[in-house]
Amino acid sequence: MPYHTNHATFELPAQLKDKTMHMFTLADEGPSEFSVVMSHADAQGDDSLVNFADRLVAELGNSLPDFRLLNRVERTVDESPAVELAYRWRSAGHLMHQRQVITMLPRTEAGEVKAMLIAATCLSQFTDEWNGAFDGMLASVKLRHKTAPAVTEVASSAPAIASTVFALSERRRTLHAFANHDEACRKTDAREVEHDAWAFFDAAGTPLHPNFVVPNTGTLWRKAGSYVLELRPERGAASLRERLHQASVFVAGSPAVRLSSIAEVQAMLNQPTES
Structure with missing residues (x-):
């Protein structure tokens, strides 16, 4: 299939799975006070947005020490339905905080369903500055599949x-x-x-x-x-x-x-x- 990156396009062999992840941090090395990661995850069958979010919460609860869901709200990303999860967990003695926004992508030609996840992480509670930065990013998102064909x-x-x-x-x-x-x-x-x-x-x-x-x-x-x-x-x-x-x-x-x-x-x- 034709594959597009920021700087190139190429033919992706069918047997290779797309595990693309974009990571944005404040520093080149060491932990970042604020970071954003955009990734994709496979859905199951005819998964709905709600079902996917429910399963993700359960998986996070099983894998992250001292996990606690702080908030869950419905929202939109480029006018498409989305769910935002706010939660915290303990890592190396510190309470990490994350806001994760999930939206479903159109079914691929092969029939696969994927979710797009945009997660912002702070080493401590979100400040007004980092909440504002993440909200600004989300407001600027334009989903490529929503562009109507000629x-x-x-x-x-x-x-x-x-x-x-x-x-x-x-x-x-x-x-x-x-x-x-x-x-x-x-x-x-x-x-x-x-x-x-x-x-x-x-x-x-x-x-x-x-x-x-x-x-x-x-x-x-x-x-x-x-x-x-x-x-x-x-x-x-x-x-x-x-x-x-x-x-x-x-x-x-x-x-x-x-x-x-x-x-x-x-x-x-x-x-x-x-x-």
Whole structure:
């Protein structure tokens, strides 16, 4: 795959794993009063931001002496959902303090999911100066994947994109993109669909409506049925273009999906349709 660094690009062999880490310190040698590290970590399957943060807290608690979580808040990084963890632990007799911000990255072409972590560490409690420095860095972050592709780039993928089906969860503020109808129906829980937890759209953003061919059964423990998606022009419903603001997280349902961000979906929907 093509790999980009600050000063060069090169072809990265497929068997090599990307363990890139950027570290910024105040001094060339010895401990730094304040430092920032940006790194990436593998997520598990369809990990959500919340699940990833929960697992990270548990891992830190098991690995760091005298670990204590001081605060956990939801925030954004370049308008993308993020979680900030503030905690401290004991190292060599000193209480170290860290603020760590986590945001999820789009699924790769190979189907992998990664989280980006930006962590600021102080040898003692954060001062106003270091809080301000870290907040300023976070406010300046621009995520490269959010840059919308040129219309020509989207058009070149038109054959693959034409069959795309979108599933929007307003409650989760999540937009899933699936390669086709079959994949969307297989991977979206029929029990949630029955309770209108998901809204479906075709590649043009036109609403699709579920039609259950096998009903959900049971009362206490419900067994999922199956359904198909249909166009029903007689039923008025908002288009994906009108509802896209309800999504803040994008998830590609399979490696076959040629989209990687909400910005790319917006660019696709903004293309003029052929008459």
